[in-house]
Amino acid sequence: xxxxxxxxxxxxxxxxxxxxxxxxxxxxxxxxxxxxxxxxxxxxxxxxxxxxxxxxxxxxxxxxxxxxxxxxxxxxxxxxxxxxxxxxxxxxxxxxxxxxxxxxxxxxxxxxxxxxxxxxxxxxxxxxxxxxxxxxxxxxxxxxxxxxxxxxxxxxxxxxxxxxxxxxxxxxxxxxxxxxxxxxxx
Amino acid sequence: xxxxxxxxxxxxxxxxxxxxxxxxxxxxxxxxxxxxxxxxxxxxxxxxxxxxxxxxxxxxxxxxxxxxxxxxxxxxxxxxxxxxxxxxxxxxxxxxxxxxxxxxxxxxxxxxxxxxxxxxxxxxxxxxxxxxxxxxxxxxxxxxxxxxxxxxxxxxxxxxxxxxxxxxxxxxxxxxxxxxxxxxxxxxxxxxxxxxxxxxxxxxxxxxxxxxxxxxxxxxxxxxxxxxxxxxxxxxxxxxxxxxxxxxxxxxxxxxxxxxxxxxxxxxxxxxxxxxxxxxxxxxxxxxxxxxxxxxxxxxxxxxxxxxxxxxxxxxxxxxxxxxxxxxxxxxxxxxxxxxxxxxxxxxxxxxxxxxxxxxxxxxxxxxxxxxxxxxxxxxxxxxxxxxxxxxxxxxxxxxxxxxxxxxxxxxxxxxxxxxxxxxxxxxxxxxxxxxxxxxxxxxxxxxxxxxxxxxxxxxxxxxxxxxxxxxxxxxxxxxxxxxxxxxxxxxxxxxxxxxxxxxxxxxxxxxxxxxxxxxxxxxxxxxxxxxxxxxxxxxxxxxxxxxxxxxxxxxxxxxxxxxxxxxxxxxxxxxxxxxxxxxxxxxxxxxxxxxxxxxxxxxxxx
Numbered sequence: 166x167x168x169x170x171x172x173x174x175x176x177x178x179x180x181x182x183x184x185x186x187x188x189x190x191x192x193x194x195x196x197x198x199x200x201x202x203x204x205x206x207x208x209x210x211x212x213x214x215x216x217x218x219x220x221x222x223x224x225x226x227x228x229x230x231x232x233x234x235x236x237x238x239x240x241x242x243x244x245x246x247x248x249x250x251x252x253x254x255x256x257x258x259x260x261x262x263x264x265x266x267x268x269x270x271x272x273x274x275x276x277x278x279x280x281x282x283x284x285x286x287x288x289x290x291x292x293x294x295x296x297x298x299x300x301x302x303x304x305x306x307x308x309x310x311x312x313x314x315x316x317x318x319x320x321x322x323x324x325x326x327x328x329x330x331x332x333x334x335x336x337x338x339x340x341x342x343x344x345x346x347x348x349x350x351x
Numbered sequence: 352x353x354x355x356x357x358x359x360x361x362x363x364x365x366x367x368x369x370x371x372x373x374x375x376x377x378x379x380x381x382x383x384x385x386x387x388x389x390x391x392x393x394x395x396x397x398x399x400x401x402x403x404x405x406x407x408x409x410x411x412x413x414x415x416x417x418x419x420x421x422x423x424x425x426x427x428x429x430x431x432x433x434x435x436x437x438x439x440x441x442x443x444x445x446x447x448x449x450x451x452x453x454x455x456x457x458x459x460x461x462x463x464x465x466x467x468x469x470x471x472x473x474x475x476x477x478x479x480x481x482x483x484x485x486x487x488x489x490x491x492x493x494x495x496x497x498x499x500x501x502x503x504x505x506x507x508x509x510x511x512x513x514x515x516x517x518x519x520x521x522x523x524x525x526x527x528x529x530x531x532x533x534x535x536x537x538x539x540x541x542x543x544x545x546x547x548x549x550x551x552x553x554x555x556x557x558x559x560x561x562x563x564x565x566x567x568x569x570x571x572x573x574x575x576x577x578x579x580x581x582x583x584x585x586x587x588x589x590x591x592x593x594x595x596x597x598x599x600x601x602x603x604x605x606x607x608x609x610x611x612x613x614x615x616x617x618x619x620x621x622x623x624x625x626x627x628x629x630x631x632x633x634x635x636x637x638x639x640x641x642x643x644x645x646x647x648x649x650x651x652x653x654x655x656x657x658x659x660x661x662x663x664x665x666x667x668x669x670x671x672x673x674x675x676x677x678x679x680x681x682x683x684x685x686x687x688x689x690x691x692x693x694x695x696x697x698x699x700x701x702x703x704x705x706x707x708x709x710x711x712x713x714x715x716x717x718x719x720x721x722x723x724x725x726x727x728x729x730x731x732x733x734x735x736x737x738x739x740x741x742x743x744x745x746x747x748x749x750x751x752x753x754x755x756x757x758x759x760x761x762x763x764x765x766x767x768x769x770x771x772x773x774x775x776x777x778x779x780x781x782x783x784x785x786x787x788x789x790x791x792x793x794x795x796x797x798x799x800x801x802x803x804x805x806x807x808x809x810x811x812x813x814x815x816x817x818x819x820x821x822x823x824x825x826x827x828x829x830x831x832x833x834x835x836x837x838x839x840x841x842x843x844x845x846x847x848x849x850x851x852x853x854x855x856x857x858x859x860x861x862x863x864x865x866x867x868x869x870x871x872x873x874x875x876x877x878x879x880x881x882x883x884x885x886x887x888x889x890x891x892x893x894x895x896x897x898x899x900x901x902x903x904x905x906x907x908x909x910x911x912x913x914x915x916x917x918x919x920x921x922x923x924x925x926x927x928x929x930x931x932x933x934x935x936x937x938x939x940x941x942x943x944x945x946x947x948x949x950x951x952x953x954x955x956x957x958x
Contacts, residue, residue, distance in 0.1 A: 188603055
């Protein structure tokens, strides 16, 4: 590795942190598989709305990518719009997931409580944890948004948007993995 | 481009603190008591915070073991002053109560494993040594580093508060197996105490992750010019692998805890099935598996053992080499064996679960993988001994503790080969043999590594020396005592004496051990009091110890000894030194030692 290409320590830290998050979800999905192969596992159909939330989060990855591009081209108006849309799509994703849980409850598939089956509880815990990670991404977007416009000193560094964008793509890919896992693997 | 250039580059975030040599004076004028000693972002101060918090926990955890040893050693005696001191819940009529006994062993285990030997050991020395030995002004993210300490501090406060709640702290063993840990009705300690235990441990996991991320990023990205990975001191390699283990295994423990929290508070059935609680009746939970928790727990739990042990190994390697005035024997083999241990750490967790009904075929694979750890361990022991071999040894207290570590690692490691066999484990599981094994190889050995590190780096931390004579007394009584405490436990365990029983005198088979138990308890008290002597030495020497007058009191090669005697935030005045060689050029070409900062001479021989 030449010295010039040296990765920024904060970016590197983010990559290690994402590895750590992967381990948490690997632990949970492994537990899911172990549990599924034991007795009294409830099979049920996933809420349809998960397809829409998948679409929403994929779209948000596109918008944050374009936001980063406009930032580097110094098109700040466009950047501001795109990053707002990304945060909004993140919130929409979370809302869709919650609707998914309500759909299950509506079909009398208890997620928690004495009558719950761990199949549904697993869905709640894993999806819920992923939601929290998306929420973290939304908060990170708000922070860089405020930081970029609040201070009197203009920010020209693209590092914050790069970091948030990397993380955002990561939670996107994580959801795709979970979605594939629920539907076809687990 | 240097590290500093990376931070200063236009692409870099502008939030990083200003720790460059030239701007130093200006930066430091604004430091207040709060930013220097409390919410400090200086890695050296954070290291001291971890160390002293760890010491407080070591005293509390050690005191707990003295209290429950009192019960095991003197089951018939009454100490009325104990009730005056601790209250009725803990010591009614001067006798440790059963619920207190279980609370004590549980908290002793949790605190020693996580708060003392994880946070206190790698928190202290990773923070202190990584920037100093790789040649960095500070960690990759000093702010995250500060958060890491304060999460640990908050975890400590929560754990401490659990000792004072009405039903007492959690009492189901440090592993917190469900269903006992999942059902508040199952035992008094499983009520509020367990809630606080879980909150505290969750905070602790966050602290470990924040710290670990920083350690990895710093080692890989912040090394000074010329400091290639193969020129790093072995301390850094060990702390690096420790951080990798933590970052990959703590999240899995966290996911286990989340499922436990749902079972406790939201009525789910991840771990619970077909349970009848006395006084409550049958529970509705169906289909859960308590063994699932054990898998998730031990997937962290086993790497955790190496999270505790590797930093000690690294520091011992460094201290043995410096004080033998010889290069470390087999530097690359030392790195390779650390790597092998780190990999194997993830592949052996089920050896804690041989008797849970694990498939015997699967068990035999875990036996094989477990016994494989003996290979890198033996390489390390061989290299430590050959480093000492024909060395010009200086018996400083740090060196004695390092040699003591090697002794303990051998005697504790050998019993690991016994326990790694699933057939022998049927007999030895949950007996005092296990207690003896892991206390020697992981507990006491890592404590020795920690003591070695404190004695060795105290001059760098505080600019003063610890008292040597007190250090020698501390060492000899501790090593003799440690063997006298844990050696007899092997015999008790082989005779089948189970762990975690409240009173052995009522069992015909174990009555014969009454005298031995009393002996162990007595020695435990003596060893504990000697640790207090160490603490006196430590705190006295911070203020009144003999002053360090030279930059490099041990004649060591590593970079921390090129900093001023009292390094400021930023460590080096002016430029960070460049590195030209590995850390172990001792006794080369007739020179006693050649620091890493000395360029290779034309007439120098190759190593």
